Amino acid sequence: MRRITFLVYAVLWILLISLNLYQQVTDTKHYAQKIATRQAEMFFDHIVLIRKWNALHGGVYVPITETTQPNPYLDVPQRDVETTDGKRLTLINPAYMTRQLAEMSDDSGIAFHVTGFNPIRPENRPDQWESEALLAFQQGQKSVSSIGTINGQSFYRYMAPLHVDQSCLVCHQRQGYREGDIRGGISVSIPSASIDGFVNERLEHLTITHAIVAFVGLIVLLLSYLAQARLSQRLDKAKSRMQLAYLDSLTLLPNRRYYDAFVKREWKRAxxxxxxxxxxxxxxxxxxxxxxxxxxxxxxxxxxxxxKTLKRFFRRPGDLIARYGGEEFCVVAACDAEQIMVLAEILRKAVENMRLPHPASKISEFVTISLGVASIVPGDDLSFESLLHAADQALYDAKATGRNRVGKRRI
Ligand SMILES: Nc1nc2c(ncn2[C@@H]2O[C@H](COP(=O)(O)OP(=O)(O)OP(=O)(O)O)[C@@H](O)[C@H]2O)c(=O)[nH]1
Structure with a gap:
């Protein structure tokens, strides 16, 4: 792994972890809101249930006390009664009961508020958020929930509509309501602080675990980078040792040692x-x-x-060109006499066409080569030396007959 690759992987890893952390944080906040909404929903259902119970009995009588005074907005006969033993009682309808419960629930932190467009009691008038929720109910929305602020404090807010039923009409018929109408709603507000504690704890936990995973991942990446760097260093050393052993340092062609091993192998195969x-x-x-x-x-x-010019013609695995020694090169190829003659001529021309000046040559202005070619189908009674000897003789012929040509010998 190269250093730049390591850096790219490290950055990708950090990005991946950050992305995952961001996703988890978003999910956590989303679930916190969902839980708060569910809690508010249950609270709302309880209040509605208690109101129904109250309405079912046409209200309930309770003793008149300093805190429970007769409801001035309840205009019904026998609102206040006296028992046979002289105890004074007043009728508590669902609205009055809800108000008293709302005042009591303040201590638990969860607040709720009965409200409507046109409340009998001024205290039941909706705030901005509730007004928008009421409008949404009129357009068919079943409930509204979001995070909002009340007196500078953050709350998870939830609101659902209250529908007019038979029992409501006792007080609200004179306002023109009919059964089934949306008369208003109950909003429930849960302080964010009561849930944010858990959320923050979870976020802290997520941040720490992600930081640990990111750190461990980086260490693993670094270790594998270092191990790989050491391995490729060793490989490079081995490769250069191999090159020193088998390559000719001047021409970078395979050397005589490589040629000997190659020839043995190819001879056996042929x-x-x-x-x-x-x-x-x-x-x-x-x-x-x-x-x-x-x-x-x-x-x-x-x-x-x-x-360099000669090397270009040797790409097949069965062919080899090597520096044989001094200014001599040697080609071994898995082909027949005809094909090798063609190849030899191509090589001769290629060197001639280099047009490398040779001012002292007696046959050309440019550097030229002479070539000796021999071919054989190996048999048990033949040796590679006989092929080598024939090629050598063919080269001698080429030199003797004028140079810059291909000589050929039969075996
Ligand atoms: N510069 C250089 N010269 C080398 C190297 N190896 C061998 N030679 C020279 O190659 C020359 C070979 O010369 P000869 O074998 O006499 O043959 P020639 O002059 O090429 O003449 P012909 O082969 O008959 O055409 C010698 O002078 C060697 O010193 C080398 O690695 N570098």
């Missing part, structure tokens, strides 16, 4: 499958004169250029 194996010996013409004329450094450069 023997097994009975296919031909061919060889070309290549020698630069008048190279001594080249060196003498242009200097040894230029001679080295010429060797590298010729090697």
């Amino acid at each position: 023997l097994r499958h009975k296919y031909p194996i061919s060889m070309i010996m290549i020698d630069i013409d008048f190279f001594k004169l080249y060196n003498d004329n242009l200097g040894h450094i230029e001679g080295d450069h010429c060797l590298r250029q010729v090697a």
Whole structure:
């Protein structure tokens, strides 16, 4: 893994963890709101249930006390009665009962408020949020919930409508209501602080676990980066040792040692499958004169250029070009006599076409090569040396007959 790859992975990892944390935080806040809404819903249902019970009995009589005075807004006969033993009682209708419950529930932190568009009691007038909720009910919405502020304090707010039933009409018929109408609603407000404590605890927990996971992931990534860096360092060393052992340092062609091992292997394979194996010996013409004329450094450069040109023609795994020694190159190829002749001619032309000046050459202005070609189908009575010897002889022929040509010998 390269350093830049490691950095990209590290950044991706941090991004992934951050994304997950963000998702979890959002989910937690969303669920907190859902739980608060559910709690408010249950609270609302309880109040409605108690109101129904009250309405079912046409209200209930309770003793008149300092805190429970007769309801001035309840205009019904026998609102106040006296028992036979002189105790004074007053009728508590659902609205009055709800108001008393609302005053009592303040202590628990959860507040609720009975309200409507046109309340008999001024205290029941809706606030801004409740007015909007009432409008929403009129447009068919079943309930409204959100986070809101009351006197600067944050609350989870919930509100659902109250529908007019028979018992409501006792007091509200004179306001023009009919059974089934939306008369108003009850809003329930739960202080955010009562739930935020749990939420913050969970968020803290999430942040810590994500930080630990991110840290551990980074350490694992770093360790694997270091391990891989050490491994590739070792591989590089092994590779350069291999290269030193099998590559010629001047031309970067396989060297004589590699050539020997390759030839043994290919000879055996050709023997097994009975296919031909061919060889070309290549020698630069008048190279001594080249060196003498242009200097040894230029001679080295010429060797590298010729090697580079020849190398281009050897891509197949069964073929090899190696530096045989000095200014000699050797080709081994899995092909027959005809094919190798064609290849040898291509190589000769390729070097000639380099048009590398050779001022001391006696046959051309440019560097040229002579080539000796031989081909054989291996048999048990034949050896590789016989192929090598024939190629050598063919090279000798090429030199003797004028250079810059391909010589050929039969075995
Ligand atoms: N610059 C350089 N010269 C080398 C290297 N290896 C061998 N030589 C030279 O190659 C020359 C080979 O010369 P000869 O074998 O006499 O043959 P030639 O001059 O090429 O003549 P012909 O082969 O007959 O065309 C020698 O002068 C070697 O010193 C090398 O690695 N670098």
